[in-house]
Amino acid sequence: MNWDVLFDFSPFGKESSEVLQAFWATVRLSVMTGVLSLVFGTVLVAMRVSPTPVLRRAGTVYVNIFRNTPLTLILVFTSLGLHDTLGISVSSGISANAYWLAVFGFTAYTSAFVCEALRAGINTVPIGQAEAARAIGLPFAQSLRLVILPQAFRASIAPLGSTLIAMIKNSTVVSVAGYIESAGQMKQMFDDYGATLPIFLGFAAAFMVLTLPAGLLTSYLAKRLAVVR
Amino acid sequence: MTDSAGGPELTKGGDVAPEDTPVGEPLVVLEHVNKYFGELHVLKDIDLTINRGEVVVVIGPSGGGKSTLCRSINRLEPIDGGTILVDGAKLPEEGKQLARLRADVGMVFQSFNLFAHKTILQNVTLGPIKVRKVAKAEAEKQAMELLERVGIAAQAEKFPAQLSGGQQQRAAIARALAMKPKVMLFDEPTSALDPEMVKEVLDVMTGLAADGMTMIVVTHEMGFARRAAQKVVFMADGQIVEESTPDEFFTNARTERARDFLSKILSH
């Protein structure tokens, strides 16, 4: 057994710029997906609690489809189905195109989970809050925006944090969509240098650099911003 | 506890109710109102007229439909038949227009329902700013005056959870008043309060009544009914069983049902 390999961090030195680029690709993908999923997830949850049955139904159908479909399938569909078959192209550059298609599929998937985290948050807001909002004459959309969602968001921070962490880890799947991020780079390096422990640990640590603070920050905020009743 | 919320303070402000319907003319009119919860017939052909400036106390056994009556007057509950007119206008179905008309009917809940994530001042200014489109500075000025009148101006920057129940309910009354409603509905406003806080809330309500506010109050507080109300409506099983003056009702109820109910609430 070649014990030296276990402590051989040299591949990182040799490929430092590729590794950093891959890490940056993960960050870029996660941040964009996080922001877009938060927006679209909020739209979805507004649909799911709206007084209009058609919207409610549409929201429910969407969430059930995307929450129950493997992410890999969605990403393969966005890259192959949308791009190769339908010829949908968002950017002329090949890598920019891969990025946006990955963001698109990844957001479609993550939004369903954001929606459900927010819906759990809405369920913690007593019905009397909505009634009081309606009683002072706020229409549905304003009741939601000014009274219900601000309280629901605060109650959802912890579950949203879990969604965020899951999302960052799930980002490793997007390599199937042709977008090279950290997991793709790791695979590449395994192929070139052999699957060594340092390479694995290095990439695992890189993900923890993202996920650990995300978890700590959200649990801090969840406590800090909790609505006292 | 500052109890500056008593009558004299409140009678100063004569701007509580906007002048539209003249005093003594019908302001809230219910005709043949019917309401079902599934099979359960909760409001049975209710006819009721409340005149401007009138204070009506609704009293009756649990499950009789008192809350449902209140909630249907501002359409927190839709009705299944009949009409409800507020100041001559029929409440439309759910939608933007209803939202606006609903602001003319103030509502005070048993459990206060102050917006938990907003300060007391923000609770009071939210409606005026967002619904009535009052400028923020003006809304805050009016809100502070209202909080002064209900005796909790010092709590303006606190959050609801930091206040006692009595203070929260007075803040909720100020929030409803800030919309300058034509009529105020109170659904058991003191029954979630510790006994020592009941008076401070009833004092505010008595002051409002003296100011000429039109009020529909679900309560078992007989002292308040005798002091402030012109009319007592006794409701049971979804019907208005008896309608009379407070004195008449409490000393000489006409129906067996009412006498039976009164003997129960008087015995403790």
Ligand SMILES: Nc1ncnc2c1ncn2[C@@H]1O[C@H](COP(=O)(O)OP(=O)(O)OP(=O)(O)O)[C@@H](O)[C@H]1O
């Ligand atoms: N949302 C609802 N769904 C189904 N039934 C309801 C609902 N709200 C009230 N009810 C029923 O309607 C009837 C009247 O209720 P309501 O709350 O109006 O009575 P109440 O006179 O206010 O009673 P209480 O003194 O206990 O507050 C009761 O039998 C109650 O169980």
Ligand SMILES: [Mg+2]
């Ligand atoms: Mg009730």
